[in-house]
Amino acid sequence: MKDVGIVLDCTVIPICRPGGKLKEGKKFYSGKHHYYCVKVEVGVNPRMGTASTISEVYTGSTHDYSVFKEHYPKFQDKMEGSKILADSAYVGARPELGAVISKPVGTKEISSKRVIVERFFGRLKTLFSVFRHPWPFDVEKIGEYFFVACCLTNYHILQNPLTKKDEEANQRFLDSLVYDYLQKKEAKRIANERYNTKIKNKLNPGNMPAPRISSLGTQREGQTQNLVSIDHAISRREEEREQLESLREEERVCLLEREREREIPDTQSTDHSLDWFLPGQWxxxxxxxxxxxxxxxxxxxxxxxxxxxxxxxxxxxxxxxxxxxxxxxxxxxxx
Incomplete structure (x- = not known):
């Protein structure tokens, strides 16, 4: 494996679900990772662990070999007869380019050489967490940010060589994508089951499951408590009404007494200053x-x-x- 000049692999950068038409959004969906993402191919130097070549940004549904066919002419002159090490996604490149393919049942030597590109991706996404989560900015600018991040990662690798922890970090990132997909799938399945049972119960009310005895007991206790509270509220309202009626009756009696006092004249306080003018006094x-x-x-x-x-x-x-x-x-x- 001394003649291997570059190790190729593609990494994905998750993005939010694109808006617009459904056909345009499907281009960004990766069936392998079950996520909306974009894809970038990186060639890593197997001796130093730094990135030697970086491709453009492609949609998530694009196959790795399709990316390789468009990216290979850009670095073909720098290979100088050395071989390319890649995974099983680059099977079509073996006859024409002399690539060494690392299959799942391959030798330990080939797989150990190819691990270096996984470690590079782990170091990159450890330093720049923005590539681990859905991309919050414009998708068209991912290539520029990714190129700068690769340059800074190369400098960091020269100071701190790659280790097994970087490989584990990249594996955790891939597992998180699968976990998110399974979690969404399970939530969707539960929602569909609830909806189907609801429709069945509406169509066939007799098929509804009978409630448990314990639940019936608690339900009856709750109903009795509600009835007691309702009776208490009704009796309290009746008492308030009686008090209001008694107060109103007292007010009516007071008003009637005041009207009677106003109708009866005060004979004691009558003014007799003009009694001498009456004709009966002659x-x-x-x-x-x-x-x-x-x-x-x-x-x-x-x-x-x-x-x-x-x-x-x-x-x-x-x-x-x-x-x-x-x-x-x-x-x-x-x-």
Whole structure:
């Protein structure tokens, strides 16, 4: 295996599911890895472990041998009669290029030489985790970023040679793709089963599985608790209604009492200042007797007063005689 000049292999970079038409999106789906991805071929120097040649970016559905046929003319002049070491995906390159193919049941020497390219990919994706996860940027710029990452990885490998840990890192990356695919497949299968059972139960209600006794017991207990809480709420509402009705009745009684008090007049506080003007107060003597609240002078009773004056004074409640201004004038004239 001393005449091997380059070790070839393709690596995948996962991407998000592309939008647009379904036919265009299928080009990026890899049936081997069960993921939407792009593919890049890298040729690694078997002695140093650094990348010697890097291809362009291809869709995930492109076969490795198809990538090789387009990429090989770019580095064919630098081979100088040396052989190419690749895996079983490059079987078509054996007769025309003299490539050494590492099959799954190949010798340990061939497989140990080919492992170096797997270690390179592991070191690359360990240093730049953006190539392990779905690509968050524009897909058209993956080639530029990948070329720069390979150059920096070459410098890192010269300082720190490749080890078995790098190979394990690349294997973990490939296993993660398979794990994600299986997890999505299982979730899809469970969703389909639930949907099918739901449709069957709708079409044939008698085929529904009977619930367990324990579940029935818990269900009945929950129903009884709900009924008790409902009865309690109803009784509480009835009590609140009764309290409101009693308060409203008390307010009605108070309003009726206030209206009655307003209708009954206050006889004690009646104003008698104009009682002397009423016609019923005129007597036969043509003298107008004022009430006790009239603003006229009050004179004591004398023996020289006339019989008509004594008769009118006897009707007064108090022992005083209240005279009108006309009688005052008459008395002054008689004097």
């Amino acid at each position: 007597k036969s003597t043509n003298i107008f007797l004022l009430s006790s609240s009239a603003p006229f002078p009050v004179f004591p009773t004398s023996s020289s007063s006339s019989s008509s004056a004594s008769a009118s004074s006897s009707s007064a409640t108090h022992n005083t005689q209240i005279l009108s201004p006309l009688q005052l004038l008459l008395n002054q004239r008689n004097d």
